[in-house]
Amino acid sequence: MTEHFSTIVIGAGSGGMTVAIGLAGLGRKVALIEGHHVGGDCTNVGCVPSKTLIHLAKNFKPGMNPDDIVKEVTRKRDALRDKETEVVQHMDNLTFIQGMAKFTAPKTLSVTHNGVSRELTADNIVIATGARPRMIDIPGLPPEMVLTNESLFDITNAPKHLVIVGAGVIALEMAFAFQKLGTKVTMFALDRRPLMTSIPEASEAIQAELDKRGITLYCGTIAKTCDVSTHSLILQSGEEEIVLSGVDKVLVAVGRVRNLDSLGLEQAGVKTDPRLGILVNSFGETNVKGVYAIGDVTPTSAFTHSANAQGRRVVQRIALPYLPIAKKEPLFPNATFSDPEVAAVGLTEKQLAEYCHPGIIKRIRVDFKTHADRGYTDGVENGFIIVDAVRLTGQILHATIVGPRASEMISFFTLAMSQKISLYKIYRLVYPYPTYSSGILKVADFFMRETLPNLGREIAAYLKYRFAKPKSN
Amino acid sequence: MTEHFSTIVIGAGSGGMTVAIGLAGLGRKVALIEGHHVGGDCTNVGCVPSKTLIHLAKNFKPGMNPDDIVKEVTRKRDALRDKETEVVQHMDNLTFIQGMAKFTAPKTLSVTHNGVSRELTADNIVIATGARPRMIDIPGLPPEMVLTNESLFDITNAPKHLVIVGAGVIALEMAFAFQKLGTKVTMFALDRRPLMTSIPEASEAIQAELDKRGITLYCGTIAKTCDVSTHSLILQSGEEEIVLSGVDKVLVAVGRVRNLDSLGLEQAGVKTDPRLGILVNSFGETNVKGVYAIGDVTPTSAFTHSANAQGRRVVQRIALPYLPIAKKEPLFPNATFSDPEVAAVGLTEKQLAEYCHPGIIKRIRVDFKTHADRGYTDGVENGFIIVDAVRLTGQILHATIVGPRASEMISFFTLAMSQKISLYKIYRLVYPYPTYSSGILKVADFFMRETLPNLGREIAAYLKYRFAKPKSN
Numbered sequence: 001m002t003e004h005f006s007t008i009v010i011g012a013g014s015g016g017m018t019v020a021i022g023l024a025g026l027g028r029k030v031a032l033i034e035g036h037h038v039g040g041d042c043t044n045v046g047c048v049p050s051k052t053l054i055h056l057a058k059n060f061k062p063g064m065n066p067d068d069i070v071k072e073v074t075r076k077r078d079a080l081r082d083k084e085t086e087v088v089q090h091m092d093n094l095t096f097i098q099g100m101a102k103f104t105a106p107k108t109l110s111v112t113h114n115g116v117s118r119e120l121t122a123d124n125i126v127i128a129t130g131a132r133p134r135m136i137d138i139p140g141l142p143p144e145m146v147l148t149n150e151s152l153f154d155i156t157n158a159p160k161h162l163v164i165v166g167a168g169v170i171a172l173e174m175a176f177a178f179q180k181l182g183t184k185v186t187m188f189a190l191d192r193r194p195l196m197t198s199i200p201e202a203s204e205a206i207q208a209e210l211d212k213r214g215i216t217l218y219c220g221t222i223a224k225t226c227d228v229s230t231h232s233l234i235l236q237s238g239e240e241e242i243v244l245s246g247v248d249k250v251l252v253a254v255g256r257v258r259n260l261d262s263l264g265l266e267q268a269g270v271k272t273d274p275r276l277g278i279l280v281n282s283f284g285e286t287n288v289k290g291v292y293a294i295g296d297v298t299p300t301s302a303f304t305h306s307a308n309a310q311g312r313r314v315v316q317r318i319a320l321p322y323l324p325i326a327k328k329e330p331l332f333p334n335a336t337f338s339d340p341e342v343a344a345v346g347l348t349e350k351q352l353a354e355y356c357h358p359g360i361i362k363r364i365r366v367d368f369k370t371h372a373d374r375g376y377t378d379g380v381e382n383g384f385i386i387v388d389a390v391r392l393t394g395q396i397l398h399a400t401i402v403g404p405r406a407s408e409m410i411s412f413f414t415l416a417m418s419q420k421i422s423l424y425k426i427y428r429l430v431y432p433y434p435t436y437s438s439g440i441l442k443v444a445d446f447f448m449r450e451t452l453p454n455l456g457r458e459i460a461a462y463l464k465y466r467f468a469k470p471k472s473n
Numbered sequence: 474m475t476e477h478f479s480t481i482v483i484g485a486g487s488g489g490m491t492v493a494i495g496l497a498g499l500g501r502k503v504a505l506i507e508g509h510h511v512g513g514d515c516t517n518v519g520c521v522p523s524k525t526l527i528h529l530a531k532n533f534k535p536g537m538n539p540d541d542i543v544k545e546v547t548r549k550r551d552a553l554r555d556k557e558t559e560v561v562q563h564m565d566n567l568t569f570i571q572g573m574a575k576f577t578a579p580k581t582l583s584v585t586h587n588g589v590s591r592e593l594t595a596d597n598i599v600i601a602t603g604a605r606p607r608m609i610d611i612p613g614l615p616p617e618m619v620l621t622n623e624s625l626f627d628i629t630n631a632p633k634h635l636v637i638v639g640a641g642v643i644a645l646e647m648a649f650a651f652q653k654l655g656t657k658v659t660m661f662a663l664d665r666r667p668l669m670t671s672i673p674e675a676s677e678a679i680q681a682e683l684d685k686r687g688i689t690l691y692c693g694t695i696a697k698t699c700d701v702s703t704h705s706l707i708l709q710s711g712e713e714e715i716v717l718s719g720v721d722k723v724l725v726a727v728g729r730v731r732n733l734d735s736l737g738l739e740q741a742g743v744k745t746d747p748r749l750g751i752l753v754n755s756f757g758e759t760n761v762k763g764v765y766a767i768g769d770v771t772p773t774s775a776f777t778h779s780a781n782a783q784g785r786r787v788v789q790r791i792a793l794p795y796l797p798i799a800k801k802e803p804l805f806p807n808a809t810f811s812d813p814e815v816a817a818v819g820l821t822e823k824q825l826a827e828y829c830h831p832g833i834i835k836r837i838r839v840d841f842k843t844h845a846d847r848g849y850t851d852g853v854e855n856g857f858i859i860v861d862a863v864r865l866t867g868q869i870l871h872a873t874i875v876g877p878r879a880s881e882m883i884s885f886f887t888l889a890m891s892q893k894i895s896l897y898k899i900y901r902l903v904y905p906y907p908t909y910s911s912g913i914l915k916v917a918d919f920f921m922r923e924t925l926p927n928l929g930r931e932i933a934a935y936l937k938y939r940f941a942k943p944k945s946n
Contacts, residue, residue, distance in 0.1 A: 017825060062536055133581060333905050345878055373553075377520075377521055377525040411913065430805050
């Protein structure tokens, strides 16, 4: 017996839920299939518990019990999961199905739960199965000492000495949070610097903050072995051997692996790339018409907000095709909730180097400590706004903010860039005093001071480099 | 002997310094006259020490000594004051003059210091003398128990029981900060609700947070007398008498009085209004050509950032008259650094009622607790974004944000409103998850959900009310 749906969504993470709830709300008959917990990574093992932990850790005071904090994180996570499960189980037009889905044909799935299989067909299928932590092998390390983001928020005791493998977003967020709970935190990574996906200036700021808080990060370092009898981890950094002792937990945060293996994508004829995942056009559609992919399984998006944005575009494409929809994907900002936060939007350093001659770019840096009174009142030592703009025109190509409220401030730049609002116009705005945002005014001010008194030079450089090839210089 | 300058600025507060440093930097011969401390209210008795206190209070932990906090506030304030004094005393083209200035003719000032007077003349004179706290008389209250924002940041001990008169910006900021230091805080005011300058929804949120923290606010209440022998303050609220006992300090924060009396404005022929202060056009120029006024002495601006913005316009008007300058003053956002923060931009409720028929306005409210996961993870109970937009078009007329990062988020709306970016365009942006800013997306989402499925109704209402008179209904 085959059931037919207008749309089947595989994976009830935030991207999948956006599509399923969105389409069901518009009256489409939708099936939502989930192998594990409703809410996906974000609710269960990602954004929600990690930000709850970050918030509680920030307000951790002497006399509190860190174990209570980690338990409260689990409690709040479970409460949200229950609420979301309730929503998908009781929504009109939405059939929630627990089980693992596998393509048997381009528009046909077999869903298995507790050994029982059923067959489903649909006009549209949306793949939103996400990703899981990449594991590494450390000889001698017993499984009970290993944590990933998938097990981290089920612990009932705050570790005494937490070793974190990796120096990316998850690794840094957890390092700053657990340090505040009184946990000794040591990090190591193969990377040359923390937060390799950011500009080097952001890494420098984060490194300075790690140092200040006594969190040691060994870069260019791998694990050799673990001596469980002494709870020691032996690392190798070039010729040097480093022994970390008294380690009770090791959090592995060295990247993510897309959940594609068990989907039977070959039966559907969906094209994948070993490095990039499922290949999609800007509307999330794969090479197979009516089969979409969003979120972690695609090349462009590894954030909840980008998965949601892709999901909204898929909803519009499927249910409201007559409404105008931008051909290009929107700008995806990113944010790391370390302390200070790091947020960015626009071209990466690599993209800037690929698309622009360096002579056309003006980089402006404003440090909160010296150029924003709020940085002074709040004692911010490592925080800044860096903007790369086209010289003369003031068009913004990239912005990175490091600071206590960077994740909120970045949306100003997302709006400015999306609407092509130049630094000249940004200079005319008034920003409340004293805020970090008044640093945005300084950025515009610095740009004007470098441009207006040297208009001849700036015009010449603009004309010279405007169409110059990136590598001609 | 008369000295002549291109421009004389009276008052070295943030507005005056913006003009003086700006013009001196452009090569003009400038005199800057100050009767008290360089830095004005902002550096000495306003934004800087208050935000330092707010920051330190937020991070106050059991075991710390609150007296150390208030002393640290004074230390940081003094350090910034010294730095700013250094700047104005050693800048090229800038002559810093300590003394009290008084007009003797439209472009002539007499400046007196320690009984010695000198005469100065200038092509342009900028009045930036600011304001001082309004005082009230409470019978029996000894002067040593009275504080204003001018004496508050010189105290060396945190009060045990601080009574605050007033329920506006300064009163609320200090109430939330001192409560965190362990001070018992009681407030009373004639106002019907806290933060009367905001929309009532913001007052409700602030009232709820005051209640949560055990800060009692008596509205519609005046002080009758103080019994100094028992350190009691006796209040009158309608028929009821309220006795506050064990009071050690009373902070008076009931508004501000413009510093105009000793300026000799009648000698200059500068027009003033008893309620509005010095009357100026949108470029800050008074009825006397070449005589400008900015900041607290003018009708439109009572914030450091608006004084600065006015100052920048005056600099441009005097030194760069050939550069284009918008005829209208820019939008002035405002921010109150209470906990949560309150920030707003655009038309006030009164202006909305004056300029728009209620039928043309759609009010959207998004609560962080229920509509933003960051509100959930961070346990925000009273926080929201409220936007008033023109129905159908989605043009934003006003936004108020209450929340932990409202003062930074408001600049997004300042930009959107200044550039006339509608909620339709704001809907297309991607906001980092989980942030409070994702509530902005919800605002746009709610607007679309109310508009798109009811287009006929919305178009009809838009056409009907677009040019309708505000009071026709």
